[in-house]
Amino acid sequence: MKQTHMSHQFVEFIPEKLDSGVLYISPRYGTAAHKCCCGCGEEVITPLTPTDWSLRMDGNLVTLHPSIGNWSFNCQSHYWIRRSQIIWADQMSQQEIERGRANERASKQAYFAEVNRKKILHTQLPPKKATSQTGANGSLHSLWMAIKHWWKS
């Protein structure tokens, strides 16, 4: 069951048993921990350092930055904790997929428009090959006429 909301608790030590839906924050050890928000039960440790995660309190709302990507777990969950709300990345990627599809449609339309434009150009222009063939036929014809003339004379 995917969670949509995160509460938090300031602690000195991260407890051994974590409750789901609670972000345990240990300012003393500069770390936070919570159970994966997908409900798989895995524990997620987010060190609060300049190179790991940063924690922001907005009144009583907690924001963790950057997103939490649990690639090492089977669930592969990816979410943000923003103002105590859990924003799931798959919702985002669904939007991105939709946007991608829209782009693809647009480029396909542009492609076919271009193809059709070329087709129109092609049919409007006199076909070059046919012109030269006529020329070849013409010269062949005149050669034939010359032979015929020679034969007759």
Ligand SMILES: [Zn+2]
């Ligand atoms: Zn999970």
